[in-house]
Each structure stands twice: as C-alpha cells, then as structure tokens.
Amino acid sequence: xxxxxxxxxxxKAYDYIIIGSGSGGxxxxxxxxxxxxxxxxxIEAGEPGIGVAEIDDPREWVPLxxxxxxxxxxxxxxPRVNGRTIGIPRGKALGGSSAINALMWYRGNPLDYxxxxxxxxxxxxxxxxxxxxxxxxDWEGGETALRGAGGPLKITTSTKLHPIxxxxxxxxxxxxxxxxxxxxxxxxxxxxxxxxxxxDGKRWSSANGYLFPVLGNERLTxxxxxxxxxxxxxxxxxxxxxxxxxxxxxxxxxxxxxxxAAGAIDTPRLMMLSxxxxxxxxxxxxIPLVHALPGVGLNLQDHPLVQACVFRSKVPMGxxxxxxxxxxLNWKSRPDLVQPDVHSFPVQGNSAEPRLRxxxxxxxxxxxxxxxxxxxxxxxxxxxLSADPFGPLDIxxxxxxxxxxxEALVSAVYTIMDLAQTSAFADLFAGFAAPDRKLSxxxxxxxxxxxxxxxxxxxxxxxxxxxxxxVVDARLRVHGLEGLTISDASVIPVIPTCxxxxxxxxxxxxxxxxxxxxx
Numbered sequence: 115x116x117x118x119x120x121x122x123x124x125x126k127a128y129d130y131i132i133i134g135s136g137s138g139g140x141x142x143x144x145x146x147x148x149x150x151x152x153x154x155x156x157i158e159a160g161e162p163g164i165g166v167a168e169i170d171d172p173r174e175w176v177p178l179x180x181x182x183x184x185x186x187x188x189x190x191x192x193p194r195v196n197g198r199t200i201g202i203p204r205g206k207a208l209g210g211s212s213a214i215n216a217l218m219w220y221r222g223n224p225l226d227y228x229x230x231x232x233x234x235x236x237x238x239x240x241x242x243x244x245x246x247x248x249x250x251x252d253w254e255g256g257e258t259a260l261r262g263a264g265g266p267l268k269i270t271t272s273t274k275l276h277p278i279x280x281x282x283x284x285x286x287x288x289x290x291x292x293x294x295x296x297x298x299x300x301x302x303x304x305x306x307x308x309x310x311x312x313x314d315g316k317r318w319s320s321a322n323g324y325l326f327p328v329l330g331n332e333r334l335t336x337x338x339x340x341x342x343x344x345x346x347x348x349x350x351x352x353x354x355x356x357x358x359x360x361x362x363x364x365x366x367x368x369x370x371x372x373x374x375a376a377g378a379i380d381t382p383r384l385m386m387l388s389x390x391x392x393x394x395x396x397x398x399x400x401i402p403l404v405h406a407l408p409g410v411g412l413n414l415q416d417h418p419l420v421q422a423c424v425f426r427s428k429v430p431m432g433x434x435x436x437x438x439x440x441x442x443l444n445w446k447s448r449p450d451l452v453q454p455d456v457h458s459f460p461v462q463g464n465s466a467e468p469r470l471r472x473x474x475x476x477x478x479x480x481x482x483x484x485x486x487x488x489x490x491x492x493x494x495x496x497x498x499l500s501a502d503p504f505g506p507l508d509i510x511x512x513x514x515x516x517x518x519x520x521e522a523l524v525s526a527v528y529t530i531m532d533l534a535q536t537s538a539f540a541d542l543f544a545g546f547a548a549p550d551r552k553l554s555x556x557x558x559x560x561x562x563x564x565x566x567x568x569x570x571x572x573x574x575x576x577x578x579x580x581x582x583x584x585v586v587d588a589r590l591r592v593h594g595l596e597g598l599t600i601s602d603a604s605v606i607p608v609i610p611t612c613x614x615x616x617x618x619x620x621x622x623x624x625x626x627x628x629x630x631x632x633x
Contacts, residue, residue, distance in 0.1 A: 116326050119162050119208070122335045124359065127367035128155040130629070131355050132375055133342045133384070135160075136210020137615050138602035139375030140324035141250065141622030142629070144266065147328045149630055154334050155366060156325075157357050159341040163207030163321070169214065170316045173434040176465075178214035179203035187379055187509060189416075194514040195566045198469055202416075202509065203570050204377060208338065209321030211377070211570070212615055217317055217437045219269045219309040221247055221620070222488070222612030223302050223453045233607045234579040236588045246623040247298075247616065252323075253309075260299055266323035267619065271307040272440045277542060278431070278460040278481045279440030283307070285538030289529065291445045302611070303454045305443045310436060311615075320619065342380075343503040345372065345388040345598070347404050352598035371597055371629060375622070378572040378604040379509060382411040382496055385576065385585075387503055390595070399501045405595055409583035413574040414494040415609040416511040417457075420523055421567040422465045422482035423530045426544040430479050431462045438462050444488070444611075445529070447522040454611065455489035456526040458533070466548055469564045474548035481542065483534065485526040486569055488611035491516040496575050513566055523566075524558045571614040576604035589628045590621070601625035 129152035132139045139156070146154050163183060168174050178184060185204040191197045205211035224240035231239040248262030254270045257263040272279065283293060286305035294304035311318040328334055337359070344356035346365060354367040374381050385391055389404030391411065396403050438461055444454040461482035466474070494512035499505060514520045531552070534543050546552075549561050576585035576592075585592060586605050592598040603618045610617050 115322065116164060116329050118164065119336050119338055120329055124335065124337065124364070124366065125153070127369055128153045128335070129368070129370045130373060131155045131157065131366060131368040132373040133157050133355060134210060134375035134377060134380070134602065135208045135321060135325060136205065136375060136377060136602065137212050137320050137618040138622040138625070139373065140209065140320035141619060142373050142375065142601055142626045143334065144324040144328055145623070145626035145630065147331050147334050150633060152333065152370065152633070156334065156336045157340050157342055157355065158208055158336065158338045160206035160208065160338065162338050163209065163213050169207065172217050172310070172312050172315070172317055172437045175214060175216055175437060183207050183214050185379070187507065189568065190508050190510050192510070192513070194563065196469065196563045200566070200568050202568055202572060204379060208325060209319035212311070212319040213317070213321060215570070215615060216439070216613070217311045218613040219267065219298070219311055219616050220442070220612040221298050221616040222610040225453050226608070226610035226612070229608050230578070234581060234584070235607055238578070238588065243620055243624070246620045246627070249623050250619045267311060267320070268313045268318045268323065269309050270312055271309060272436045274435060275307065275440045276435040276460070276462050278462055281538045281542055282441045282443055282458070282460050282483070282533070285533050285536035286443055288536040288538065289533060291443065297442060297444065302444045303446070305441060308440060308442050308459070312436065341503070342376065342384055343387065345384065345390070347388060347390070347595065351596035368597065370633070371599055373599045373601050373625065373629070375601045377602050378414070378575045379496060379507070381600060381602055381604040382575040383498060383507065385410050386498055387501070395497065399498055401501050407585055407593060409577060409585050411496040411575055412583060413577045413607070414496050414509070414511055414572065415490065415574040415606070417486055417488055417490055417569040417571045417609065418513045418519060418523060419484055419486040419567045419569045420527060420562050420565040421467045422461060422484045422565065423527060423534070424464055424466050424474070424476050424480050424482045424548040425534050426547050427479040427481050427542055428544045429542065431481060434462050447525040453489070455487060456522055456529070457486045457488045458526065458530055459484050467565050467567050470548050473564065474550055476547045480547050483530045485523065485530045487519055487522050487526065490519050490609065492519050511568070511572070514563070520559065520562060523562045524555065527553070527558055527561060569613065571609065573603035573606040573609050573614055576600050577607045578605045579607050590625050599625055599629065
C-alpha cells in the first residue's frame with residue numbers, strides 16, 4: 115500500500131475528470147488508466163486517508179461516522195420518526211464511503227436488477243449486470259457462474275464467527291428460515307455468513323482495490339482536499355469543473371468527459387449549483403437555469419433500519435470480530451412476497467439509537483440484532499436551502515411514509531425477538547433489554563419510530579431511465595447534455611435489496627465500459 119498520494123502539477127486540461135473517489139468513481143479511474151492512453155484527473159474533497167488505523171480496522175467503523183472522515187449530513191426530522199435527527203455517514207477520504215462503511219459486499223436479489231430493466235433502463239437486467247459484478251470481485255471461493263476472481267476488490271468471509279453470529283446462523287431454521295452458503299448466490303433468502311471487503315484483518319476499500327495500484331501512473335493526477343463547487347457548461351456540453359485548490363477557486367477543463375461520482379447527496383447538489391435541475395427550484399435558489407432536468411434531487415431512497423433490538427447476555431461479548439457482525443439474515447415479512455424484503459444482522463454489543471438508550475436500561479452485558487427493511491417503498495427528495503456550495507440541505511427519505519414499510523418493520527422486530535429465544539441462543543440470551551418485554555402492535559410501532567435509523571444507502575437522486583423525471587440514460591449520460599456522465603448511487607432508479615457498495619461498484623464498472631466504447 116502507498117504511504118502518500120504522488121504530487122503532480124495541476125494541468126489546465128485533462129481528457130477525463132472524475133469527481134469523487136468512492137465506489138462509483140474509483141472503477142472509472144482504474145479502467146481508464148489501464149485500458150486507454152488518456153490523462154485522468156481525480157478530484158476528491160476528502161483527505162487521502164492512507165494508513166489511518168481507525169479506517170483500516172474493520173471493527174472500528176462505527177465511530178468513523180461524525181468523525182473527520184464523514185461529511186456530517188443528516189436526514190431532516192419528521193413526526194414519523196418522532197422528530198429525531200438521523201445522521202447519514204458518508205465517507206470523506208479516498209475510497210469515499212467504502213472507507214468508512216460496514217465493509218459489506220452484497221448485491222441483493224437478482225430480481226432487483228430485472229426491476230431496473232422494467233423501469234426503462236435497457237440493458238440493466240441481472241444478466242446484463244452480472245459480468246460487471248464479477249469483474250470487480252476477487253472472491254475467496256474462486257470464480258463460479260455467479261462469482262468473480264482476480265478483480266480489484268477482495269471479498270472474504272469470517273475465519274471465526276463470533277458466538278452471536280453463529281447463533282443467528284443456527285437459530286434461523288427454528289423459525290423456518292433456511293441457511294444458505296452465499297448471499298450473493300442464486301437466492302439471498304436465508305441466513306448466511308456475510309461477504310466482507312476485509313483482507314488479513316484490514317479494510318479493503320475501493321481505494322485499496324482500484325486506486326492504489328495505479329497511483330504511480332504519470333497519466334493519473336489525484337487531487338485530494340479539493341472541493342468541487344460547479345460544472346462548466348458551454349454550448350450544451352460540460353467542458354470542465356470549478357473546484358477549490360488551497361481554498362481558492364480553479365477551473366479545470368475536460369476534453370472528453372466529466373464523470374460525476376460525488377454520491378447521491380453531492381451529485382445532485384453540484385448539478386443544481388451549476389444550473390442543472392428543476393427550473394422552479396433553481397429560481398427559488400436564485401441560480402440561473404443552464405439545463406432543465408426536473409428530476410434532479412427527487413426519487414431519494416434509503417433503507418430504514420430499526421437500530422436495534424437489544425438483549426441481555428449471559429456472558430461478556432469478548433473480543434470484537436470481523437466488522438462487529440459476521441452473518442446476515444434475509445427473509446420475507448409476508449409469505450406472499452416474491453423475494454425477501456427484511457434483513458437482520460448481529461452486533462457484538464449495544465447498537466441502539468440514542469432515543470432507545472434514553473428509554474431503556476441497557477446496562478451490563480448485552481448484544482443486539484438490527485432489523486431492517488431492504489425492500490422499502492417510501493420515496494423522498496433532496497433540496498438545497500441556499501445557493502452556497504457549503505450551505506444546508508433538506509435531505510428527506512420520508513421513512514415510514516408508506517404503511518407497508520412500517521408493517522414490514524414491525525413484523526421484523528417480532529421475528530428478531532423470536533430469534534433471540536431459539537435454542538441456538540440458549541447460552542447467550544438472558545432476557546430482553548430494548549424492548550424490555552413483548553410488545554403490543556401499538557408499542558411495536560412506537561419502538562420502530564424511536565429506533566428507525568439508516569443503513570446509509572442514500573440513492574436515486576439522479577435516476578436512470580426514459581421518463582420525464584429521469585436524469586441519465588441507460589449509458590449513464592446526462593439527458594440533453596454532452597460530456598457529462600454520472601457514476602454513483604444517484605443513478606439507481608429503484609433501490610436494490612442490499613448494501614449499496616456492490617451495486618455502485620458495478621455501476622462504476624459499467625460507466626467505464628461505456629466511456630471506453632465511446633472513445
């Protein structure tokens with residue numbers, strides 16, 4: 115691993131400029147450097163984050179939120195979550211959110227991507243996407259029909275499951291939920307060991323896999339600590355980027371393409387700052403209209419997570435293993451569903467939201483089981499509250515706006531409480547802590563509202579498709595503008611039933627392929 119980012123003089127123009135070094139941006143950089151003779155500028159607002167102990171240690175990812183490595187964004191409170199402010203960890207370092215996330219490699223259900231195809235994203239069925247998932251992977255089990263080997267991202271499972279993780283695996287069949295070998299196999303329904311981006315006990319982020327091996331290439335300039343504040347648009351074409359260097363605005367040109375990979379919050383913000391968006395919104399902000407795209411900032415989706423059901427433990431939790439979890443559980447909240455919609459994972463300690471910590475006694479030895487909804491239907495929006503590039507945002511996922519989302523989470527909480535009482539947990543479970551008793555439906559609804567948090571899977575704010583609200587086409591090009599591609603979670607039309615690192619990496623691989631085909 116490198117110790118520093120090579121310092122190269124900033125040129126006035128590059129063939130490609132990529133804004134953002136996360137799961138969507140890093141693959142584009144790597145494939146362009148490896149597969150073309152182009153010059154590439156990568157602009158990253160965060161620090162390098164190389165050799166930082168708390169980033170490298172998979173067990174210490176939780177405190178990275180609200181640290182110097184996090185953008186510090188929050189969802190706007192609503193009565194549906196009892197007026198609570200929910201923080202949204204977003205990585206601010208090379209690797210983006212893959213530098214601070216829970217290290218999960220999970221692509222959900224194959225049906226998730228067939229839905230994209232049905233939503234007007236031609237060529238985005240699971241069969242179309244699978245080769246690009248595989249291209250990214252270096253799976254510990256080697257190449258199969260569904261898994262890749264030799265790719266930039268190393269993917270492993272636990273070498274020694276924590277007792278809580280093992281109990282989840284062993285207890286699920288007692289609830290009629292099968293055990294499966296791989297959540298990234300033919301079906302994700304069941305309990306299984308999690309897939310991790312962990313190598314020899316250390317985090318393996320997008321930066322580790324994609325960027326670090328090519329940092330020495332003379333055609334690549336990586337500029338950290340540089341905040342993008344605008345896109346340059348001339349004659350219907352994006353021709354460059356305005357960004358801060360040592361705190362001063364600089365304009366750098368792109369002769370071939372600008373690739374916007376700043377994430378589902380900062381990509382729409384940067385577009386609106388540049389006059390690309392809904393004319394009414396831009397007028398409200400006093401930003402001159404450059405290109406009308408009314409869908410910018412709409413269609414925001416995220417998975418709600420009830421964090422968490424907490425249980426008293428008969429024994430201390432001992433040393434934290436893996437990412438503090440180790441396994442996952444995917445099942446159907448109702449038997450008539452065609453695919454799993456709810457998800458759980460173990461936590462080797464207390465992972466309750468602050469409001470639940472105020473309401474319940476969780477002293478002593480405890481463990482937690484998160485209960486989340488991966489097939490959520492509620493849709494929100496992102497709005498700028500001023501034209502300041504650093505100004506406040508109204509980020510609204512509309513958690514629990516759809517009654518079906520609330521019902522599914524209530525069902526999940528009941529299932530998780532039952533799981534803790536299976537024989538597999540007999541040596542661990544010493545009673546309920548939060549909730550501290552079996553709940554009536556009304557009490558369960560209140561528990562969900564007080565515990566509702568985020569998987570930080572914010573997506574959809576510049577969606578792909580053909581309809582009037584679509585922002586990019588099926589080749590990830592911004593509708594009606596030349597020279598501008600988007601490669602991040604904002605293009606997702608319908609949120610998949612998984613952590614978003616894997617699908618966004620796949621999007622990055624596809625963005626690179628599209629660019630190289632066009633070159």
